[in-house]
Amino acid sequence: MKLRNYKNSDAxxxxxxxxxxxxxxxxxxxxxxxxxxxxEKINRYYSELQxxxxxxxxxxxxxx
Numbered sequence: 001m002k003l004r005n006y007k008n009s010d011a012x013x014x015x016x017x018x019x020x021x022x023x024x025x026x027x028x029x030x031x032x033x034x035x036x037x038x039x040e041k042i043n044r045y046y047s048e049l050q051x052x053x054x055x056x057x058x059x060x061x062x063x064x
Contacts, residue, residue, distance in 0.1 A: 006046055006057040011039035 014037070018024045021035040032041040046057045
């Protein structure tokens, strides 16, 4: 496994992975608002989060 900085393009992969409402709430417990999940919601949330200098958003890559 490899950890790297989050990229806006990661949102597309996340949205594709979260195919139904049950998976959505298991993954984020509604952190991004109501289902369905959208790339814009993810990127907006992480953009705001990263404005805090103590916060770093990462992506875990499995199988690389």
